[in-house]
Amino acid sequence: xxxxxxxxxxxxxxxxxxxxxxxxxxxxxxxxxxxxxxxxxxxxxxxxxxxxxxxxxxxxxxxxxxxxxxxxxxxxxxxxxxxxxxxxxxxxxxxxxxxxxxxxxxxxxxxxxxxxxxxxxxxxxxxxxxxxxxxxxxxxxxxxxxxxxxxxxxxxxxxxxxxxxxxxxxxxxxxxxxxxxxxxxxxxxxxxxxxxxxxxxxxxxxxxxxxxxxxxxxxxxxxxxxxxxxxxxxxxxxxxxxxxxxxxxxxxxxxxxxxxxxxxxxxxxxxxxxxxxxxxxx
DNA sequence: AGTAGGACCTGGTGGC
DNA sequence: TGCCACCAGGTCCTAC
Numbered sequence: 001x002x003x004x005x006x007x008x009x010x011x012x013x014x015x016x017x018x019x020x021x022x023x024x025x026x027x028x029x030x031x032x033x034x035x036x037x038x039x040x041x042x043x044x045x046x047x048x049x050x051x052x053x054x055x056x057x058x059x060x061x062x063x064x065x066x067x068x069x070x071x072x073x074x075x076x077x078x079x080x081x082x083x084x085x086x087x088x089x090x091x092x093x094x095x096x097x098x099x100x101x102x103x104x105x106x107x108x109x110x111x112x113x114x115x116x117x118x119x120x121x122x123x124x125x126x127x128x129x130x131x132x133x134x135x136x137x138x139x140x141x142x143x144x145x146x147x148x149x150x151x152x153x154x155x156x157x158x159x160x161x162x163x164x165x166x167x168x169x170x171x172x173x174x175x176x177x178x179x180x181x182x183x184x185x186x187x188x189x190x191x192x193x194x195x196x197x198x199x200x201x202x203x204x205x206x207x208x209x210x211x212x213x214x215x216x217x218x219x220x221x222x223x224x225x226x227x228x229x230x231x232x233x234x235x236x237x238x239x240x241x242x243x244x245x246x247x248x249x250x251x252x253x254x255x256x257x258x259x260x261x262x263x264x265x266x267x268x269x270x271x272x273x274x275x276x277x278x279x280x281x282x
Numbered sequence: 283a284g285t286a287g288g289a290c291c292t293g294g295t296g297g298c
Numbered sequence: 299t300g301c302c303a304c305c306a307g308g309t310c311c312t313a314c
Binding site for chain 2: 116118119159160166
């Protein structure tokens, strides 16, 4: 499940291959992969555009175009972006194929958007704004930016009584944190996932802030977490899964205290935690 | 206004 | 072996 570290890894592997290249006419295999505009306008608008840069905001991949527009990609659950030879046929899960201008001495290739569960989306925006993507327009602060501090986190959490785990998944409070890194950050800061956000004490919030920054940076260092699907643009798996303390380890012993790790459903999502290291207060 | 929960979607897994 | 229920979860939408 691509979260901030996986999307950042994708961006870093896409950038050197994509910058300066020009898109051909996209072939849309599944219309629902296009968020906006409608597929015909998407193809007309993207063809002939040259990439000037590749960036990230939250879990969104931002591909800047020379005429001022922007191609936005959200991988959601199982989305992948990969380079394939121009003549390569689509795989069963290929949703969009975008031909690329050749680089000197290189073979002709295309950018494939592959997505097993078809939740992922491509958008073409006329400028650097968020356009119709409400999720992008309402994103909270980037957790690895200097502007994100323990104070900022404290202010965001003080306004909600939802469980802290649920609040961390709210992209309008902090951008880019998903289920895996939220569970890891809560374990590292010794906070029970069901704790109401506004009930956290300043010391806990300081620890949580430091843990969020730490787990995200470690995830990037290991080039992301791969369970089933994640591959970066060069086709490589991530390596962070072996460093996870709680996520996906229900029933196994806690590496810190040996207690059996537990699973709890909050907001319809699994939370993995250690009841001994992360006791529920009150 | 804030919160909760369902819908979307498909492949893998485990139980019978 | 075959079938089926269940699970994975980011975001949007609706209902309370």
